Amino acid sequence: MSNQKLFTVAVVGATGAVGEQMIRLLEERNFPIQELKLLSSKRSAGTKLRFKGREITVEEATPESFQGVEIALFSAGGDVSKELCPVAAGAGAVCIDNTSAFRMDPDTPLVVPEVNIDKINEHKGIIANPNCSTIQMVQVLKPLHDRFGVSRVIVSTYQAVSGAGARAVEELWRQSKEIVNGNEVKPDILPVSSLPVKHQIAFNAIPQIDKFLDNGFTNEEMKMTRETKKIMGDDSIEVSATCVRIPVAYGHSESVYVELKQDFDVEEVKRLLADAPGVVLQDDPAKQLYPLAASAAGKLDTFVGRVRRDLSNPRGLHMWIVSDNLLKGAAWNAVQIAEYIAIQA
Amino acid sequence: MSNQKLFTVAVVGATGAVGEQMIRLLEERNFPIQELKLLSSKRSAGTKLRFKGREITVEEATPESFQGVEIALFSAGGDVSKELCPVAAGAGAVCIDNTSAFRMDPDTPLVVPEVNIDKINEHKGIIANPNCSTIQMVQVLKPLHDRFGVSRVIVSTYQAVSGAGARAVEELWRQSKEIVNGNEVKPDILPVSSLPVKHQIAFNAIPQIDKFLDNGFTNEEMKMTRETKKIMGDDSIEVSATCVRIPVAYGHSESVYVELKQDFDVEEVKRLLADAPGVVLQDDPAKQLYPLAASAAGKLDTFVGRVRRDLSNPRGLHMWIVSDNLLKGAAWNAVQIAEYIAIQA
Structure with a gap:
């Protein structure tokens, strides 16, 4: 330069x-x-x-x-x-x-x-x-959409508290300390700092990120729906999400089910993902190798593994996608x- | 008596x-x-x-x-x-x-x-x-199957470490203490005590419970598939699961997507669940009320909330199901x- x-x-x-x-x-x-x-x-x-x-x-x-x-x-x-x-x-x-x-x-x-x-x-x-949860998912969907066409996605997220800011991370550390020492905790920030009800995040899973809309989904969940369509440039891609905060500081994990428009070969899917820019395939069950939030934290890439065909829909594909929500996210x-x-x- | x-x-x-x-x-x-x-x-x-x-x-x-x-x-x-x-x-x-x-x-x-x-x-x-993860799910599926017919389930779990035994709970507390004190951890038990590779569970999410099978699913995931068919007495019910261990001591949470055979009304679904034996409906987004592992721990019931229709399949339904894995599970x-x-x- x-x-x-x-x-x-x-x-x-x-x-x-x-x-x-x-x-x-x-x-x-x-x-x-x-x-x-x-x-x-x-x-x-x-x-x-x-x-x-x-x-x-x-x-x-x-x-x-x-x-x-x-x-x-x-x-x-x-x-x-x-x-x-x-x-x-x-x-x-x-x-x-x-x-x-x-x-x-x-x-x-x-x-x-x-x-x-x-x-x-x-x-x-x-x-x-x-949005963080959308970025890592579309990075992985893109090569599959180009090759097979993505018709539909069902995703459940395992999101880190750093997505709610530095004070939420402090709250996770503080609550974790109190609980391992046998003390009670008083939730202060999560799930949504501007809403009245607070829930414990340490040693818990909170199925609310951002506010609820009239359709029963949260803002965070609808961001995944709307943003995926816009980024992928295809309004026909349907996404239904369940976004969950878990006691992890850095790194979002996602259990992603995708329905493709064409028949696919799982090995070809893995090759496409291994070649995708910014994506690292970590998928070797025999070696217990799959993406982990604790390993992805601090890295710029998005990691994908647990790639396998659905048991009932031959055009259905399951994957586990992890990335550092503060970095690529x-x-x-x-x-x-x-x-x-x-x-x- | x-x-x-x-x-x-x-x-x-x-x-x-x-x-x-x-x-x-x-x-x-x-x-x-x-x-x-x-x-x-x-x-x-x-x-x-x-x-x-x-x-x-x-x-x-x-x-x-x-x-x-x-x-x-x-x-x-x-x-x-x-x-x-x-x-x-x-x-x-x-x-x-x-x-x-x-x-x-x-x-x-x-x-x-x-x-x-x-x-x-x-x-x-x-x-x-x-199996623990199956019990709480079939309890909720049963009234829906009787009324509408369940054709297919896609479930992602958020499972507590106590499902892997008392030593795994000790490992969670030990690792959590070390990490909040800024120390390194040496994983010893999880994800599977009899397998060679160990992963950190504190402040992490591990997409492996039990051993992998040739189809890319784990034993735990296939238990959900097979046991659901047998308990519900209907081999046509298809279940594809992603089973994940998270840093929670007690209480499994599940993000469950169900495809029903008939049209349904979401309010009727909620009434059926509220009336189901052993099931407690906790579903009021305006009050930020939904099941939480930290609240379900120690209770005998199974809790369900976040009940909502899928965004693309009018016969698709999303729910969040939580129960104490050591008790009802x-x-x-x-x-x-x-x-x-x-x-x-």
Whole structure:
């Protein structure tokens, strides 16, 4: 990347769980940065963070923050994105937004680079980063859809608490400590910080992520339905999800059942997955090899295993898909998009 | 139960996680006992256990142990059952066997009292207790099958470590303590104590319970397939399972998708489930009410919620089913069967 143009980059939500990973990845990937602006809420402003050996003071994100910014990575909640992405885009920045604010907006491309990088230039200043649970699934569905056609998906998730933010991770550690010491716990954050009822997450499984809708599904579950159609560019793909929070800090696991439109050979499916970009096949039952959240945490890839044909539907396929929800599920997918933008410039 | 006949009862595997619950339930339910014999492996023989204020010394289970025993509850592993159930039955006992040794034997009824109590008298000395993950599912499927017909089930489980025995629970507590204190862990028991590869269970999800078969499914998964057909008395019901161990001590959760043969109304489904014996409907999204392993632990019932229609198949239904795997999933189902035998005597 010699003679590479250097960019003024902003990270909005720099002190959050995803923001922290975005900054780390920009450094590790040696992203071509002229100036890095770290932005946050008023509450976190003043925090000092390190980037390439220098200390950068986090500033409050305001409409004035985006003067001269060329690429802005947003992960500070939907309300912040709704207010500030249009401002940043108006000031000339390309916004890569990790919230759900613009994902279903017809003018906003929703991009997983391995799936639909061709949409990246259709933006009007904002590119949306999909939901964590969707990204790792569509990465695996893509080669199968191209080869056989995917008609329908039933997915049950095993999601890490870091998807609910750094305070939820602290809550998991705190509750785990109390319970192994024989004490009672008082849930405080999960399942949904803005809702009144809280449930214990340590040594429990909570079948609620985000709020419920009238159809009995949660917002998180409907994100998997809607976002999959948009990213795959095929409204005929049906997805019904059950999204569950489990006591894991980092790494979402998914039990995915897929109905394909054509007959398939399981060995060919495995070859397609082994060759898919960003996907690692870990599938050797004799060696007890399959993806595990504890092993995927900290890695950029998405892991797939337990690949097998359904017992009753010969066009049905089961898989176990795992990825780090803060990395490919959030920060890494966003930084990947930023890298494509940088390369094109 | 005045003038009730009193029984000589044996518990084989008295010092195990399930045996302990069997003894507690026999006491709590005031089971009509003349004499209680507590049996175990040679290793655990000599242990003293309390029953109704008295101390009973655990003896080694041998072929001679069953003289005069009328009801024998077995939960000491399949090999012990294979050896000793026929001996005990030959000596005149009715064996209620919690292992998989005789479950698929055509001469052995496989009984969940709420589903097929009519099979209880078809035994030849041995009645099999189904696998924990199967019991709670068929309890919920039964009223739906009677009313609409169940054609097909896809289930992903979230199973507690106590299903792998007391040492697996100790391993979960030990690993959890180490990790919250920032230490490394060395897995020792899970996923399968007799297999060479071990995986961390604390803050992880392991998609393997029991050994793998040639079709890519595990034994645990195939138990759900085969046992459901036998208990429901309908070989046409297809079940494909993904069985996963999660860091929960007590209480299995299941994300269950069912295809029914007839059109259904979701409210009628909820009414049927609310009225089903041994089943408690916990389903009020507005109040964030749904079954939770942490709440179901220690209870005898099976809990169901998150009842909703599939998004693409109008005859598809999603549910979340939770029960204490050591109680309804093992000890309680066995003691229930013993109670039916006692009532008939």
